[in-house]
Amino acid sequence: MFVMSVLVFQSCQDLTELNENPNGVEPSTVDPNLLISTVLTEYGQSVVDNGFGNVAGVMQHLEKDSWSSAFNNYDWEEEEWSGYYSMLRTNKLAYERAVEEGMEFHQGVCLVMRAMIFGRITDFWGDAPYTYALNAEDGGTDDILPPFDSQETIYKGIIDELATAASLLSKESTEYSNVSAEADVFYGGDATKWMKLANSLALRFYMRLSAKLPDYAEAGVKKMLAESLISSVDEGCMMSYIGSSDDDSWPSNTEYDSSSSNFKRYKPCTTLLYRLNELNDPRLGTWFNPVEIPIVVSSLYAPTEDTVVDDVRYITPEYLAANSMMIFDESTFKQAVEDGYTLVDTNSVYVGLPPSVSSYEPYDYNLNPNPTQGGGNVHVSYLSDLFKDAENEYLLARIFPYSEVCFLKAEAAYYGWGGVAEDSYDAGVEASLEEWGVDDDFSSYIANDGVAFDGTLDQIMEQKWIASFTNASEAWFDWRRTGLPDLQTGPSPLRDAIPLRFYYGSDEKENNATNYLAAIENLETTSYSSSDDNDSAWSKMWLLQGTDEPW
Structure with a gap:
């Protein structure tokens, strides 16, 4: 299915760009299931590529001991977002075909994925094309060279789209037509789980705005806490790897790397490793040898x-x-x-x-x-031997695990927005242990000094940071808005501070220069970004401006 999806994905790129592909699938007849499968697998891999890649170095989960400058020291180059917009083009075609065929399940899934992907783009870069993105066929100037929307517009827009998606996905699964369980590599065609994911994503994005727009965030969080959310480990949004080739296997696997060179490069960072050791954390031996x-x-x-x-x-x-x-x-x-x-x-x-x-x-x-x-x-x-495998039950793209929902609820309760912080915190810790197969140790672990709930936001965010292992991007987004956990750079980073965002890519600079230059004027330079001018990994995007976080 993964290989077939990639082939269909490439065909759809060709159709978009050339309007004709005699060897591909006609966009007017393509099955939305195949397109959706492409979007899900591509997005799932991107979560791991970042969360087990350079961002894992940023959040001090891992370090690399070879070819390590970008990973360890933040010596980053420009980061292209073309892969995400390619996913969005495929997703748009799937949505349009679903509308034509009256397939509400597929429409809802496409809206969830659109929100998730646009959310990831603005989380990483800041302002980005949104309103006029994906409309090049309309031929207008803004369609061909789209202006960048503000982060505020993007976050509020995707929250609205998630509400529409949740409504479309609110029926019983049996009421939807032409749903392929095999193509839905996230939830096997279960509409209720997709609806809960839509609501949980809205909770994530409302909380993303908690420091910048506290009143808006509070109202939204309270609303979402009354909705159906991901409520068990089994309902968490995860994607398995196939393991049939290096392209569809876990990135550190040794099955397709006989030298084990890639596996050997990954090392635990002392920041995470010794905190796990201090807490007597049962995940320590699961993750590291x-x-x-x-x-x-x-x-x-x-x-x-x-x-x-x-x-x-x-x-x-x-x-x-x-x-x-x-x-x-x-x-x-x-x-x-x-x-x-x-x-x-x-x-x-x-x-x-x-x-x-x-x-x-x-x-x-x-x-x-x-x-x-x-x-x-x-x-x-080294990493533990399970990370040598091409695939296993724990090597998952952890797109939205149940533990994250629990920690979001614990943070909301800490702010007084509803619920009991300790209950949600304990549930988040237990969920993360279960997600890694060590939940039998929960009762003893939750009683440990430093783990037993002490009522602080520091502790909630520390456990969420630990739980985000292999999905470090979410920890990065949390750290930026809260400054927690209190991470310090080592002695030799590119700048003496942890970066805040990706540099815009050269494609955008060269092909959409006017709108790029307008967008970077909205970035706020800091004492760490001056040598880069505005478009710096250390400049503050709208989300962080005026919040005093993380510095």
């Missing part, structure tokens, strides 16, 4: 200064001092690197890679005996 050879500072085997005995590497204190080495400490490592010290991590079970340590190559970290690009490191933990 223990270090193969720990390092111990000891004179046990002196006068040998550096030796491996029984899979433990021993170095003497004198060796440490003579070679300008310092034991890794989360609170002091940044200054230690700036002072010229080489870090040595002596954690006996799990060892992470600190954020943005580029005074030396990250594959050199922790006295790696084989310091080569993609060569691995026996002194730093």
